[in-house]
Amino acid sequence: MADSLPALDKDGYLLSLGDWSGEVAAILARNEGITLTAQHWEIIELIQAFYKDFELAPANRALVRYIQQTLGGEKGKSIYLMQLFPPNPALIAAKIAGLPRPANCF
Amino acid sequence: MSTLHTVNKSPFQDNSLASCLQLCSVGDSVLLIEDGAYGASQSSPCAKELISLLNEGTRIYVLENDVRARGLQLLLDGIELTDYQGFVQLSSTHRCIQSWY
């Protein structure tokens, strides 16, 4: 199937958040072996809100804390995010959400 | 526990040296490099503060290459000339370096 994606950087992140859409997110997710569910969308919206608040794509630690503050401790856990966005939630969620690659994540 | 403070800006145009001297603790040393060497001259805007630190026993150094390159003749009494080797030695005998630039 010829899914067409907007311009990406060398790591596969969107060059411009303006190119992002729900469909683009679904394709990017599929490329990571992820089928998006409501739980994924909840985190995608939050990581985009983080980026809007701080003009920064979060590292894992910051993402976990931000989710703790907004959704509470059940979801604000590394293990919960790891299940949704393996193997590295900060990197994979940022990619699917159309953000730049977070610094300080390997 | 001591800090080596390096300053590379002339005090005639920048407050780096003034800030540095204000926050220099007993046991710290100050090394003037590059345009910071102008701060060692007798006409230095920070002459008063430098003299008072020297009197308290703080060591103040200036890199000789920078002094000679700039043709600085009249330096404040008590300021010591050092070379690149001395710079390395100072770096290793202090716990940390704070660069004022």
Add this chain to the structure above:
Amino acid sequence: MSRILCVSRHAPYQTSHANDALDAVLAAGAFDQDIGLLLIDEGVWQLVTQQDAPYVGKKDLSKKLCALALYGIENIFVHEPSLQGRLLTRDSLCLDNVQLLTNKETRQLFDQYEQILSF
């Protein structure tokens, strides 16, 4: 684990020093290092509220400063004489969890850390 003090002395937009300092602090925070940030001299301008950096084609540095808490960085120090010299007060600042330090307290701060990163 070594304790690191990042000393940030430059205003936000003309040079990259302020942004570089903040990136270093965030990196240390992401890797769980014990890092403190000291804003002094022109560095205190970074904390002013109501910055609108897109006017000069930059990202707002004050927004990035607000992310420090989420990176676990709680030790943010401001040299009070630098604030006073610029007629700034605690109310002028975009962060409220900063500790204002006198000259004497700032001298003591330098002695409490094992490493210094100068920006």
